[in-house]
Ligand code: 2AM
């Protein structure tokens with residue numbers, strides 16, 4: 001295992017402490033289906049409790065650092081050049097539905113650059129860590145992005161623009177192109193873990209737009225420290241604060257950028273409906 005810096009230790013310890021509450025709440029969820037308020041209020045409360053623990057722990061260890069947190073927003077400390085970027089529960093929808101693909105994500109930004117990262121998926125017992133120049137790790141194992149170089153062999157992850165957000169048709173056109181040329185596309189619903197999976201070589205690449213810094217700051221450092229490239233979907237620019245993220249190994253990164261940038265040949269909405277196979281519902285008309 002790599003020697004962790006004092007800051008990374010603070011981040012790991014805070015994540016482990018907050019995770020205990022999340023695990024307890026995740027276990028409680030199944031009993032809540034009949035409660036009057038419903039499970040989504042319960043999940044919001046779980047999210048807030050986790051954020052409070054993270055805030056407390058990080059502040060106790062580093063009193064002057066600033067914060068950017070999903071629930072409580074930005075807070076400038078006595079040291080404005082160092083900032084924790086925190087998502088207490090990435091993959092909230094998964095959590096709400098009893099799907100264990102959720103994580104705590106903590107990035108440390110120093111002078112505008114992400115220098116340390118923790119993405120912790122407590123149910124999966126996966127602790128991803130990285131430090132600038134020090135490599136990326138899953139628990140004790142050093143990570144390396146996948147070695148595949150052909151789009152046709154490659155498996156990608158993405159995120160679908162969520163309710164109320166524009167860009168669905170653009171997304172569907174891009175998805176159609178990537179689906180047609182690659183080994184497949186997955187959508188797991190937690191951007192921090194999608195990026196961690198790129199770092200681990202499980203996915204060959206990932207793209208998503210409309211993300212917040214707390215969804216992706218830590219995951220981006222994981223990919224870079226595992227030898228991958230990360231940019232915006234357009235292929236240039238800083239992805240952390242633009243919310244547009246494209247990550248892959250060095251061979252596939254330019255190929256994915258190019259494939260996504262192509263003009264649509266046929267809009268998915270224009271495609272002819274397929275005939276129903278035996279045992280399937282007929283296509284809606
Ligand atoms: P969240 O679970 O913390 O909300 C999935 O596409 C990614 O988008 C997740 O990392 C998710 O983080 C983020 N996201 C942000 N706002 C969202 C919303 N309203 N609905 C679904 N996903 C959202």
Ligand code: CA
Pocket residue numbers: 087089090091214215
């Ligand atoms: Ca999130």
